[in-house]
Amino acid sequence: MPKYQIPDVSFVKKLTSNEWASKVIPISNTKQQHPKNIKQLPPHEQKDSLCTPSDCFENVESSSDVMNINNNKNNNKKYFKVLLISVGVLLILGVLASVVMGIYALVYINKTTVASTTVTTSTTSTTTTFLPxxxxxxxxxxxxxxxxxxxxxxxxxxxxxxxxxxxxxxxxxxxxxxxxxxxxxxxxxxxxxxxxxxxxxxxxxxxxxxxxxxxxxxxxxxxxxxxxxxxxxxxxxxxxxxxxxxxxxxxx
Incomplete structure (x- = not known):
């Protein structure tokens, strides 16, 4: 099986895994390129478009990583929905509690008003009968x-x-x-x-x-x-x- 050599460069353009595979050159058929033959980008473009070989390989995402990211997004959506439902339930319960407390307050005020305005006077009369x-x-x-x-x-x-x-x-x-x-x-x-x-x-x-x-x-x-x-x-x-x-x- 032929051996492959990755060009020894300091910065290359970000490539996908397939592009990297097409760029690999067998050692026996190619000559080592001098760094001066590699096209250099202006300094203001190097930050976004250049990376070291090790960095570029690290940026290639596997299918399992993509699935994990999607699962995390779905879970986040579920958590967000649950949070919204919980907040809605709490708001409804708060409104119901406020209504109940309002009704209770009205009833209590009415009872207090009636009790304060109604005065019951009980008169006990004692009749003394004198015998002859x-x-x-x-x-x-x-x-x-x-x-x-x-x-x-x-x-x-x-x-x-x-x-x-x-x-x-x-x-x-x-x-x-x-x-x-x-x-x-x-x-x-x-x-x-x-x-x-x-x-x-x-x-x-x-x-x-x-x-x-x-x-x-x-x-x-x-x-x-x-x-x-x-x-x-x-x-x-x-x-x-x-x-x-x-x-x-x-x-x-």
Whole structure:
């Protein structure tokens, strides 16, 4: 295989790989050229058009280098697109966040305005009801013989309440006068007394009819009494019943 010799020159024109191959001269067929035979370019053109042989070979790009450059360009384009998309998404999120914050601020301002302009006044009124004097001063009667469950007898209330007496029935002997006819021969008497009027409301006093019966008749005899509602009990202003033997106020 013949040997090739690269001309010994200081500067040559930039050539491609194919041009370099065509310029190679076999040693056996050519004579070494003197540097003076090589055309010299003006100094202002040598910078761009001349290079040393080693530099010129280094500037020849291989196909793999070209592919790498193209790949780098494509990657740069992809990165740039991703960057643009990211920036766009961030801008959209920023706009949405601004809208949400604006709506929240408007709602908060409206609530604050309503709260500051609306004043609710709560007034608690306390009503004190005073009980009448008879609820504090009375005579207590606790007598089990007055119960409607007690049998007949010979007791009588005539003359017992001649001046009018405030009475509260209390304890095992009953807490109030019966409000229905118990029939004759109860309460240790013959004529049984029961209250036929309406009972009063709290702290009020009413006047009603007392009836007395010796048998099936519900109101053979009667008189008038007053009743006061003291909350948890009643106070009766009792007077003497009609002048009959064995007549009483009966309790339950």
């Amino acid at each position: 004097p008879q609820c504090y001063s009375y005579t207590i009667i606790n007598d089990t013989t007055r119960l409607i469950t007690a049998g007949s007898g010979y007791a009588s209330d005539y003359g017992l309440f001649s001046t009018g007496t405030l009475v509260r029935f209390f304890g095992a002997g009953g807490t109030q006068i019966a409000t229905f006819p118990p029939g004759g021969y109860h309460c240790t008497a013959t004529y049984t007394g029961w209250y036929a009027g309406a009972l009063p409301s709290f702290s009020n006093t009413v006047t009603g009819i007392m009836c007395y019966t010796p048998g099936s008749s519900s109101c053979t005899l009667y008189n008038t009494i007053s009743v006061t509602n003291c909350g948890t009990f009643y106070v009766y202003n009792l007077i003497d019943p009609p002048n009959y033997s064995y007549i009483r106020y009966c309790t339950v």
